[in-house]
Amino acid sequence: MSTTHNSCDTLNETITKTQIERVVEGRKTFVSMVKELNACLSFCKDMGDSLQVPNDIILKIGYRFFFFGSFSQLINEDEYKIFIKECRAKLKDERKEHKETFGGKKDFDLNSGKIDLHIKYAPFTGHESRLAHYYRHLYTNVRREALYIDNKDISDEIESYSFEGNKCVVVYKNSVKAYSYPQHRIKMVRFAIQSKRAGNIFYYLKAIAESVGLKTEECNNIFANSYG
Known part of the structure; x- marks a missing residue:
């Protein structure tokens, strides 16, 4: 017993x-x-x-x-x-x-x-990984559109893009060279979730990261990098 x-x-x-x-x-x-x-x-x-x-x-x-x-x-x-x-x-x-x-x-x-x-x-x-993961998802919802080349999302890699005739001209970050792609390789995706509330949360978290974040010797904000 x-x-x-x-x-x-x-x-x-x-x-x-x-x-x-x-x-x-x-x-x-x-x-x-x-x-x-x-x-x-x-x-x-x-x-x-x-x-x-x-x-x-x-x-x-x-x-x-x-x-x-x-x-x-x-x-x-x-x-x-x-x-x-x-x-x-x-x-x-x-x-x-x-x-x-x-x-x-x-x-x-x-x-x-x-x-x-x-x-x-x-x-x-x-909660570094949890909040950074949430922030990245929130970022994709707040973004108005995404640019795909050959079914790969390159939105975070580009500085600018424009359409000229039947081609899309892309300038990548840290580069001055422009690349032309035929339109059949390009796909634009517009996001349906674009609320003011989501945007406010996004910029609120960004402000926190910039305000209380640690900085490396190269002056990079560790919080901002984790959230981005």
Whole structure:
């Protein structure tokens, strides 16, 4: 009887853990992300206030933790090394507690009160690939048209194009040479999904990337590159 009881407990625990760690899909993904972002910024705000870190730095570092994950070595500011180190440790502790309760704990303590972090996946592990993938899909929906040559979409490769007679003249990026293609090799595709709301989201994400993005030694924005 005891063996059967223990087996049932183990099975129930496994089922519960599986339910908690299942993939979050659809619009619920963004609901969970907003909760996680708010929590991440709140934990960083708590730490930043105690170390007298400016609010704009707290916002930038907090969003980077959310986007790249607290383990990422891309989050590095020489002037605020102690702040970043303390934030890493705090987010690690909160993630551990979240995991130990299988996501059952909803409220986490802050100096100013509590924050809701009731999500069904491990928090603060980063969303770079998810958001970049979403952004690329959003970009294809916002674009008004796409140009195909021999059934290959070259829209992102070209600087400009024009039709002259029965030919399409294409100028590629980083090139001044124009290439002519007969019209039977060309196909234009116009997108049906062109809402103002989709466009607003697209440019909002782009603005975030440009505002809080990290830059490489060549001054390339890592966020913008990930989103593009």
